Amino acid sequence: MNKIILLAVFALFASAASAQKYMTKTGKISFFSKTKIEDISAINTSISSIIDASTGDMKFVGLMKSFKFPKPLMEEHFNENYVESDKFPKTTFAGKITNVSDVNFSKDGKYPVQVAGILEIHGVKKNVESKGTLTVKGNTLLADTKFSILLSDYNIIIPTAVKKTINNSIEITVDVDYSKAP
Amino acid sequence: MKKIIILLLLILIGVFGVVYWQWNKPRETASNRKSEVIISIDSLYSAFQSNDSLAFATYQNKVIQISGLLDRVERQGDGANQSNFAVLLSKTDGIEAKFSFPDTSSNSILSNLVKKNVVLKGFFAGFNYDAMMPEMGGTFEFNQSAIIQNKTHE
Structure with missing residues (x-):
């Protein structure tokens, strides 16, 4: 009988813990870079992500080949010459909302958050920090932030011929709608 | 001299034409390509479970054909950025x-x-999965896909 009670208590805690998680498989990450020839932009709308509201843990994973560019040639160059998607097919982020205690997940509202963690692109892991907003609306969350990275930090080499026209800094926009995990 | 100028002009026009075509060439779609691999999602998953880097090397960029129950159609983004997905x-x-x-164009059919x-068939982009978040499951992603109405057409 004791075992049954213990199991029931454990199941209750396990379900409460899972209720603290928010997930999506359709997160949006885009990037933009202004160049002298033509602006470079791309969007990936198939980002998987999870936020644990109790700890502030935040994770993202997406495929490099799912970034869509306006021009097919840009997409080809991005995958083959810059990020080498065949060798490094994924980008990941694992970090934390450092001020998660400031967010009331049971009260609708817009909460400024700070996120810090490790971003992996092109097989290189780097610490990144960013300020963003977490919008709580019922059982959903909207996370958005903008930050810049340097391509050289991730060993992404710009060919000499276009070095003067392509910016080493790119702006990344994160815009992710989460639903509470069932 | 006149002939040289005309020749140079023709070369210049030719080079410009090639560059313009390269810059604006349409994306290759799976509809024009024969399926290179016919496999079930479960077999693909088994291959990634046993050795994910080998499986990725085997299937990457290949046109893969999969049959199964269409669970949902998703539309994401808007305008020129709109993407359509079948899951x-x-x-x-x-x-x-x-x-x-x-x-x-495939929206209404889907x-x-x-x-x-x-x-369905499409160019294999990879397996979107992270061992750090197993509760998310995993998604095999395919680009520039096409609907195959009848298996016997392949």
Whole structure:
């Protein structure tokens, strides 16, 4: 009988813990870079992500080949010459909302958050920090932030011929709608 | 001298034409390509479970054909950035195959096929899965996909 009670208590805690998680498989990450020839932009709308509201843990994973560019040639160059998607097919982020205690997940509202963690692109892991907003609306969350990275930090080499026209800094926009995990 | 100038002009026009065509060339779609691999989502998942880097090396960029139950059609983004996806579910919980389509022309056909068995093909982009978040399951992603109405056409 004791075992049954213990199991029931454990199941209750396990379900409460899972209720603290928010997930999506359709997160949006885009990037933009202004160049002298033509602006470079791309969007990936198939980002998987999870936020644990109790700890502030935040994770993202997406495929490099799912970034869509306006021009097919840009997409080809991005995958083959810059990020080498065949060798490094994924980008990941694992970090934390450092001020998660400031967010009331049971009260609708817009909460400024700070996120810090490790971003992996092109097989290189780097610490990144960013300020963003977490919008709580019922059982959903909207996370958005903008930050810049340097391509050289991730060993992404710009060919000499276009070095003067392509910016080493790119702006990344994160815009992710989460639903509470069932 | 006149001939040289005309020749140079012709070369210049030719080079400009090639560059312009390269810059604006349309994306290659799976509809013009024969399926290189015909496999189920579960078999693909088994291959990634046993050795993910070997499986990725085997299937990357190949036109893969998969049949299964069309669970849902997703539309994301808007305007020029709109993407259309068809999602097939595997027998394994949380594992799915997501096909992105080159334009919106397939929307109405796909919408009529929801909850029916379909055969789709697309360029394999990879397995979107992270061991750090197993509760998310995993998604096999395919680009520039096409609907195969009838298996015997392949």
